[in-house]
Amino acid sequence: MLLALGRRARLAVWAARARTRMRWVGIDFSFSAGPGAVFVRPPFVLAGSEQPAGEAGSLDVVLGRNIRFAPGVIIEAEPGYRSRVEIGDGTRLGANVHLYLRGGSIRIGPGCEIRDGCVLKATGGELELGTQCFLSYGCVLHATERVQLEDRVGLGERVSVIDSRHETDGGDDHWTKQPISTQPIVIGANTLMFINSVATMGAHVGPNSQVASGAILRAGDYPPSVLLAGVPAEVVRTLAEDE
Numbered sequence: 001m002l003l004a005l006g007r008r009a010r011l012a013v014w015a016a017r018a019r020t021r022m023r024w025v026g027i028d029f030s031f032s033a034g035p036g037a038v039f040v041r042p043p044f045v046l047a048g049s050e051q052p053a054g055e056a057g058s059l060d061v062v063l064g065r066n067i068r069f070a071p072g073v074i075i076e077a078e079p080g081y082r083s084r085v086e087i088g089d090g091t092r093l094g095a096n097v098h099l100y101l102r103g104g105s106i107r108i109g110p111g112c113e114i115r116d117g118c119v120l121k122a123t124g125g126e127l128e129l130g131t132q133c134f135l136s137y138g139c140v141l142h143a144t145e146r147v148q149l150e151d152r153v154g155l156g157e158r159v160s161v162i163d164s165r166h167e168t169d170g171g172d173d174h175w176t177k178q179p180i181s182t183q184p185i186v187i188g189a190n191t192l193m194f195i196n197s198v199a200t201m202g203a204h205v206g207p208n209s210q211v212a213s214g215a216i217l218r219a220g221d222y223p224p225s226v227l228l229a230g231v232p233a234e235v236v237r238t239l240a241e242d243e
Contacts, residue, residue, distance in 0.1 A: 197213060
């Protein structure tokens with residue numbers, strides 16, 4: 001009981017300091033956490049470098065029960081945008097995980113494990129992980145429109161899932177000033193993406209599938225229960241053949 005009370009007190013102090021710090025740059029910070037939340041070290045709450053444009057920004061952080069944060073977790077939000085982070089019961093974030101928001105939301109379901117060095121980024125879009133998802137070391141997920149990992153999806157080391165691209169025209173205009181194309185990505189339930197594989201904008205992978213190491217998924221619908229391999233990825237066999 002005393003340990004639980006001590007943890008709640010430390011959380012309250014951390015939240016008050018984060019609220020004050022974010023207010024200095026025009027971000028309204030709100031925080032809530034269920035019982036049993038444990039920070040090995042409190043996460044860093046940072047404001048990005050952009051200047052606010054128009055309305056004041058906000059950052060809402062909602063944590064479920066029995067959350068575990070390793071040292072070095074960063075929650076970063078840009079001023080002038082409305083951003084939200086939700087993390088479900090029993091989820092664990094490894095060391096140096098970076099949650100970056102430029103508007104939009106990052107929602108992580110219950111029972112997930114996100115290992116060291118992963119980057120989850122929302123640039124006005126929705127990034128959603130279902131229940132019991134697993135991200136191994138160094139994964140990068142970026143939602144400008146929508147990225148969804150359904151329940152029990154597993155990503156190997158250094159997997160990238162990015163729903164946008166810069167449309168450069170070969171001219172001298174800085175690439176950041178040129179248009180961005182987006183299409184949602186959905187990775188179906190119980191699918192595994194192995195080391196260094198990539199899902200690009202518009203990829204929809206059916207449930208119970210596998211994506212081979214180094215494969216690149218392009219826009220299109222991929223069937224369930226298949227092995228996808230190659231650049232670009234294509235079906236090389238149905239997994240039912242292994243039964």
